[in-house]
Amino acid sequence: xEFLVSLIKAFVVGGLIxxxxxxxxxxxxxxxxxxxxxxxxxGVILGAVGVYRPLLKFCGAGAAVPLTGFGNxxxxxxxxxxxxxxxxxxxxxxxxxxxxxISVTIVFGLIIALIFKPKRK
Amino acid sequence: MKKEEYLKYVEETTKRADVKKTFLFSxxxxxxxCALGEALRLFFLNFSLNEKxxxxxxxxxxxxxTAILTGLGLFHxxxxxAGAGTFVPITGFANSxxxxxxxxxxxxxxxxxxxxxxxxxxxxxVYGTAASIICGLVFYFITLLGGTI
Numbered sequence: 047x048e049f050l051v052s053l054i055k056a057f058v059v060g061g062l063i064x065x066x067x068x069x070x071x072x073x074x075x076x077x078x079x080x081x082x083x084x085x086x087x088x089g090v091i092l093g094a095v096g097v098y099r100p101l102l103k104f105c106g107a108g109a110a111v112p113l114t115g116f117g118n119x120x121x122x123x124x125x126x127x128x129x130x131x132x133x134x135x136x137x138x139x140x141x142x143x144x145x146x147x148i149s150v151t152i153v154f155g156l157i158i159a160l161i162f163k164p165k166r167k
Numbered sequence: 168m169k170k171e172e173y174l175k176y177v178e179e180t181t182k183r184a185d186v187k188k189t190f191l192f193s194x195x196x197x198x199x200x201c202a203l204g205e206a207l208r209l210f211f212l213n214f215s216l217n218e219k220x221x222x223x224x225x226x227x228x229x230x231x232x233t234a235i236l237t238g239l240g241l242f243h244x245x246x247x248x249a250g251a252g253t254f255v256p257i258t259g260f261a262n263s264x265x266x267x268x269x270x271x272x273x274x275x276x277x278x279x280x281x282x283x284x285x286x287x288x289x290x291x292x293v294y295g296t297a298a299s300i301i302c303g304l305v306f307y308f309i310t311l312l313g314g315t316i
Contacts, residue, residue, distance in 0.1 A: 060201020107204030136303030
């Protein structure tokens with residue numbers, strides 16, 4: 047039962063975050079890349095002011111999987127690093143927090159490029 | 168009603184229906200991807216991974232799934248229906264990198280894949296990093312002034 051409630055929470059919050067993206071996409075002529083940048087920067091700011099952590103606690107992956115969660119990861123990483131290492135942490139925290147995601151993406155980009163042929167659209 | 172008026176009316180109503188549909192689908196697909204992520208996260212937490220590692224594993228799983236779907240050419244078929252539902256989650260970031268890698272394969276592995284893999288996702292990393300460094304500076308000055316972060 048608890049499992050199901052968590053899934054529903056993640057579904058609703060995650061869905062709403064995506065819906066916001068779709069509304070911005072429809073109402074403005076921003077290309078998707080601009081909207082993605084907006085979401086990540088929004089995530090960084092929301093994470094920095096401490097709004098994002100309660101949301102993550104509430105709905106788990108519902109807040110972590112959208113790109114705002116990626117932004118939050120960056121600011122959380124910087125916060126930890128500054129606490130631990132002071133000045134150098136400013137430049138260290140963001141990348142080390144999102145290292146796994148970016149590295150896996152690059153490696154699989156290469157693997158997929160090796161295996162598959164580009165599709166003609 | 169004249170013919171032109173009627174055509175205009177038809178166009179407007181179908182457009183409205185289309186907009187409603189894209190909103191509904193982006194909510195549904197986005198929600199489904201996040202719910203899948205949550206199911207995986209709870210599964211990984213059961214394997215005594217800590218919160219951070221469990222989230223990282225969820226991202227990895229979704230990235231790999233996106234990679235396979237992109238390679239098979241299925242991702243953009245789903246994305247056509249789901250809109251922001253697939254591109255706002257981490258799947259969108261992964262797809263923008265992996266589809267660029269695949270697309271620029273024709274220009275070679277160094278100057279094509281290597282140089283252009285971040286042609287779409289680059290701005291996200293650049294401005295995400297820049298924003299995080301500004302936050303880091305603010306945090307640093309707060310700690311210097313004796314505050315807690």
